Amino acid sequence: MASALINVPPRVKRGEIIEIKTLISHTMETGFRRTQLGALIPRDIIRRFTCTYNGTEVFRAELHPAISANPFIVFSTIAVESGTLEFHWTGDNGFSVSQSTAILVE
Amino acid sequence: MMDDRVGDAVAVTPARATPAEMQEAIGKVVGSATVNPGRVTLDLPPLIENGNAVPLTIDVASPMTGADHVKAIHVFTQKNPQPNVVSFHLGPRAGRARVATRVRLADSQTVVAICELSDGSFWSDSADIVVTLAACLEDGI
Numbered sequence: 001m002a003s004a005l006i007n008v009p010p011r012v013k014r015g016e017i018i019e020i021k022t023l024i025s026h027t028m029e030t031g032f033r034r035t036q037l038g039a040l041i042p043r044d045i046i047r048r049f050t051c052t053y054n055g056t057e058v059f060r061a062e063l064h065p066a067i068s069a070n071p072f073i074v075f076s077t078i079a080v081e082s083g084t085l086e087f088h089w090t091g092d093n094g095f096s097v098s099q100s101t102a103i104l105v106e
Numbered sequence: 107m108m109d110d111r112v113g114d115a116v117a118v119t120p121a122r123a124t125p126a127e128m129q130e131a132i133g134k135v136v137g138s139a140t141v142n143p144g145r146v147t148l149d150l151p152p153l154i155e156n157g158n159a160v161p162l163t164i165d166v167a168s169p170m171t172g173a174d175h176v177k178a179i180h181v182f183t184q185k186n187p188q189p190n191v192v193s194f195h196l197g198p199r200a201g202r203a204r205v206a207t208r209v210r211l212a213d214s215q216t217v218v219a220i221c222e223l224s225d226g227s228f229w230s231d232s233a234d235i236v237v238t239l240a241a242c243l244e245d246g247i
Contacts, residue, residue, distance in 0.1 A: 017201035030210070032187045053199065060195040066186050066210050068159040074206035077199055 006087060008101045012079040020051065020059075023072045024089055024097065030065035046071055046091035054083040063091075079105045122212065123189040128182050131189035132220060135180050136228050141220060146179075146231040148219040157211040157241040164194075166203035166221045166229070176203040178222045185215040210241035 007021040024046070031043025043065065051059040058077045071089075086100045123131075132141070149163040166176045175198045181191040194205045203221070211217070214237050220230045 030187070056199070058197065058199040061205075061207075062193040062195075064188060064190045064192060066183060066188065066191040068208040068210055072206075072208050074163075074204075075194070075196070075200065076202045076204060078201035080199075 004087065004089070004097060004099045006085075006099060006101050008085060008103055010102070011104045011106060014079060014081075014105050016079045017076050018079050018103075019074060019076045020085070021072070021074045022049070022051075022087055023070060025070050026089075026091070026095070028063075028065065028067055028069045028071065032065065044092045044095075046089050046095060048090045049073060050088045051075070051077070052086045052088075053077060054081065079103065081105055122185050122187060123183065125184050128184050128189040128218065131182055132180075132218070135193075135220065135222075139226065139228050141228040141230045143230060145229040146219050146221050148181075148217065148231040148233045150217055150233040150235050152234070153236045153238070154211070155238050157213075157237040157239055159208045160211050160235065160237070161206065162209050162217070163206040164204070164219050164221075164231075168203045168223065170196075170198055170201055170203055172198045173224070175224045176200070176221050177224055179203075179205060180220045180222075181209070182218045182220070183209075183211065183215055184217075185213040186211065191217075211235060211237050212240050213237060 004024040009018055012018050026046050029044040033041045046063050049061045059075045082105045084100045089097045145167045147165040154160050164179050168176045176196050179194040182189050191209050216232050216234050218232045222228055
């Protein structure tokens with residue numbers, strides 16, 4: 001099972017811009033490499049990453065094979081209200097991981 | 107004479123995207139709009155030892171309000187097997203148009219970032235990078 005690391009400040013002031021860092025373990029096999037016998041290794045990558053804030057999408061990324069293994073993505077959002085940030089990664093071979101983090105806005 | 111042979115050797119290296127393919131990929135995103143230089147800052151190290159994980163940061167000068175914000179940021183390369191690297195979709199909820207990730211680069215090359223603003227205009231920046239150990243060249247498994 002893939003594991004994800006998410007860094008969100010737990011307590012923030014209302015209206016503050018917060019930086020969110022995400023890291024997920026995944027090989028991001030490009031589909032361009034070959035085995036020593038010459039067979040092409042099939043592509044296996046994460047295609048899409050989304051972040052929703054209390055159900056509203058605030059950030060989305062479409063990934064291609066040129067993203068490094070264990071995709072690391074940094075973005076920001078405005079802290080509007082307390083609630084949950086949900087992170088969702090989907091990709092080849094039915095890869096799907098969701099994780100959520102609570103945020104307290106003062 | 108020697109120079110010609112060197113040129114031939116370069117031509118038979120594995121399949122790579124060419125600057126023309128990168129322009130085609132950019133054209134699919136931009137359409138008929140013109141891409142202006144400026145407003146975007148693409149931050150890449152000028153020299154990287156390992157092309158498998160190159161830190162990349164993009165900053166766009168934008169107030170990020172409902173009326174004037176960055177809709178999307180796209181990254182393209184000239185010499186990777188595919189020209190597309192990543193597309194980020196933002197909105198006024200982002201607060202600040204700044205994103206970062208780590209990318210693979212197959213060769214020393216020019217990387218291009220293009221951002222789309224809410225008014226439909228496109229802005230771009232490019233950065234040259236020297237890669238000493240290219241991605242995609244490691245031994246197979």
